[in-house]
Amino acid sequence: GPKVLQIPSHQIIDMGQMVTLNCDPVSNHLYFYWYKQILGQQMEFLVNFYNGKVMEKSKLFKDQFSVERPDGSYFTLKIQPTALEDSAVYFCASSSYRGEQFFGPGTRLTVL
Amino acid sequence: QQNVQQSPESLIVPEGARTSLNCTFSDSASQYFWWYRQHSGKAPKALMSIFSNGEKEEGRFTIHLNKASLHFSLHIRDSQPSDSALYLCAVSMSNYAQGLTFGLGTRVSVFP
Numbered sequence: 001g002p003k004v005l006q007i008p009s010h011q012i013i014d015m016g017q018m019v020t021l022n023c024d025p026v027s028n029h030l031y032f033y034w035y036k037q038i039l040g041q042q043m044e045f046l047v048n049f050y051n052g053k054v055m056e057k058s059k060l061f062k063d064q065f066s067v068e069r070p071d072g073s074y075f076t077l078k079i080q081p082t083a084l085e086d087s088a089v090y091f092c093a094s095s096s097y098r099g100e101q102f103f104g105p106g107t108r109l110t111v112l
Numbered sequence: 113q114q115n116v117q118q119s120p121e122s123l124i125v126p127e128g129a130r131t132s133l134n135c136t137f138s139d140s141a142s143q144y145f146w147w148y149r150q151h152s153g154k155a156p157k158a159l160m161s162i163f164s165n166g167e168k169e170e171g172r173f174t175i176h177l178n179k180a181s182l183h184f185s186l187h188i189r190d191s192q193p194s195d196s197a198l199y200l201c202a203v204s205m206s207n208y209a210q211g212l213t214f215g216l217g218t219r220v221s222v223f224p
Contacts, residue, residue, distance in 0.1 A: 003155075004155065029211040029224065033211065035211075035212075035214075039214070042212045042214045042215060042216045042217070043156075044214070045211030045212060045213065046211075047211075048210070048211055050209065051164070055209070056210065056211060091155075091156070095209060097208060097209055098206065098207050098208055098209075100146075100158040100161070102155075102157075102158075103155040103156045103157070104176070105153065105154055105155040108221050
C-alpha cells in the first residue's frame with residue numbers, strides 16, 4: 001500500500017542546535033501532518049499543512065517550530081533552537097482531503 | 113480539550129480467541145472514530161473507521177460505536193499471532209484533513 005517515508009530514523013543533537021526532520025509523503029496527497037510522541041505518552045497532533053500554509057496547529061507547536069514543503073519535495077519540520085523537551089518520536093502523516101491519514105515510521109529525536 | 117482513554121493497557125490472548133479493545137472519548141461533538149495498528153518499529157496503519165452509531169464489520173474485525181456513551185470498541189475474531197501489535201484509537205471532529213487525538217494504546221499479544 002501507499003507508504004510515507006521519514007528521514008532520518010534517528011537523530012541526536014545538542015540542545016540549542018537546529019534540526020530538520022524530513023518526510024516523503026504519499027505521492028498524490030496534498031495534506032500533511034506532524035505528530036509528537038514523548039516516551040510513555042500518547043501521540044499528539046502538532047500541525048497540519050496544505051497548499052503552502054499551516055491550516056491548524058496545537059499548543060505544542062511552539063514558535064521554535066516551522067514547517068514547509070519547498071517545490072513539492074520533502075515536507076519538513078524544523079526546530080530552531082532545540083530544547084531538551086523536544087526529545088520525542090516525531091511522526092509524519094499525509095492524506096487526501098478525506099479519509100485515512102497514512103503515517104511514516106517516525107524519527108526518534110534525542111536532544112542532549 | 114478532547115481526552116481519549118483506552119483499556120485495557122495490555123492483553124494476552126490465545127490464538128483463535130476473540131479480542132476486545134475499548135476506547136472512550138470526552139467531546140460529544142466528535143464525529144469520526146479510527147482504529148490504527150502499529151507493529152513494533154513500524155508506522156501506525158489504519159484498520160477501520162466509523163462515523164455513525166452502530167457496528168461495522170470488515171473480515172475478522174468489527175468496530176462498535178455508541179456516541180451517547182462516548183465509547184467505541186474494536187473486536188478481533190479468530191485472533192492470529194500476526195495480530196500482535198499496539199492498537200491505537202483516534203478521534204477527530206470531522207473526516208476532513210484534521211488532526212487526530214490518539215489514546216495511549218493497548219498492546220495485544222496473541223500466542224500460538
